[in-house]
Amino acid sequence: EADIYQTPRYLVIGTGKKITLECSQTMGHDKMYWYQQDPGMELHLIHYSYGVNSTEKGDLSSESTVSRIRTEHFPLTLESARPSHTSQYLCASGLGGTNQPQHFGDGTRLSIL
Amino acid sequence: QQPVQSPQAVILREGEDAVINCSSSKALYSVHWYRQKHGEAPVFLMILLKGGEQKGHEKISASFNEKKQQSSLYLTASQLSYSGTYFCGTEGATYSGAGSYQLTFGKGTKLSVIP
Numbered sequence: 001e002a003d004i005y006q007t008p009r010y011l012v013i014g015t016g017k018k019i020t021l022e023c024s025q026t027m028g029h030d031k032m033y034w035y036q037q038d039p040g041m042e043l044h045l046i047h048y049s050y051g052v053n054s055t056e057k058g059d060l061s062s063e064s065t066v067s068r069i070r071t072e073h074f075p076l077t078l079e080s081a082r083p084s085h086t087s088q089y090l091c092a093s094g095l096g097g098t099n100q101p102q103h104f105g106d107g108t109r110l111s112i113l
Numbered sequence: 114q115q116p117v118q119s120p121q122a123v124i125l126r127e128g129e130d131a132v133i134n135c136s137s138s139k140a141l142y143s144v145h146w147y148r149q150k151h152g153e154a155p156v157f158l159m160i161l162l163k164g165g166e167q168k169g170h171e172k173i174s175a176s177f178n179e180k181k182q183q184s185s186l187y188l189t190a191s192q193l194s195y196s197g198t199y200f201c202g203t204e205g206a207t208y209s210g211a212g213s214y215q216l217t218f219g220k221g222t223k224l225s226v227i228p
Contacts, residue, residue: 031214042115042200043155043218050214059217090154096214101145101157102202 003027006091006105014113019078021108023091029103031096032074036060037088037107049074050096081112114139116203118219125191125226133186133222135201142212144177144184145202148195149221155200159186163206188224196226 004025013019025032030051035043035058045058049068063085064078074093078085088109092102116137125131135144143162147155161177161184174187188195202216 033215035218040198040221042220043202045215045217048215058215094214099143099160099162101160102216103157104147104154106154 004091004093004103004105006089006108008108009106010109010111012111012113013081015080015082017081019081019110021076021089021091021110023074023076023105024072025074025093025103025105026072027093027103028071029093029095030071031094031102032068033092033094033102034058034064034066034074034076035090035092036062037090039088043090047076081110083112086110086112115217116201116219118199118201118222120222121220122223123225125195125224127191127193127226127228129191131188131191131224133188133199133201133224134183135185135203135219136181136183137203139182139203139205141177141179141182141203142206143204144175145204145216146173146175146184146186147200147202148197149200150197158199191224191226193226193228196224198223 007022032049034047037043044060046062047066049055090107091105094102119134146159149155159175177184198221200221202218
């Protein structure tokens with residue numbers, strides 16, 4: 001089983017707050033990803049990283065930012081949360097070869113009041 | 114560009130077979146298949162690579178037609194545990210012809226297996 005951890009699992013918070021969603025993996029994977037998924041809908045890539053100090057925006061525009069200071073850690077930050085940010089955020093990691101799967105964390109369900 | 118999955122939903126009785134299709138309008142380097150149960154993380158099932166190599170699950174098979182940019186997932190003798198939403202994720206190629214390492218997911222196919 002893949003070892004990728006996300007905290008918190010659930011977060012309900014008021015508008016305007018700064019939020020950081022944590023994602024850590026213990027597999028030494030270079031590639032890490034953040035996806036946004038609304039209930040019953042598809043996954044949208046919002047950020048990815050191919051290694052330390054490498055971050056790129058994904059296909060879906062997001063007001064969040066990410067950082068990759070250590071290989072195992074890929075946090076996502078919302079400076080000022082809004083109700084439109086309510087969604088599930090999934091973190092994934094992979095070795096990156098094209099025959100390698102992405103391993104997903106359990107996700108953070110974020111609700112902005 | 115987002116791949117198109119079909120059908121959107123299917124209901125099976127235990128032991129029946131199902132095929133889920135995934136098609137793209139752009140050239141693909143690989144196709145990944147995942148299953149997600151309600152409230153859980155997506156779980157890897159299968160990768161199909163350009164050139165025909167497969168890597169994945171024992172009880173599930175798949176095909177990848179590179180020329181048509183289509184992939185199909187075959188679920189045979191379905192079990193209750195097969196229920197969930199199946200997503201295909203497509204990987205495009207870079208200018209150099211290598212994989213991009215990024216996946217674009219379809220809208221999913223909801224599979225329900227009933228006794």
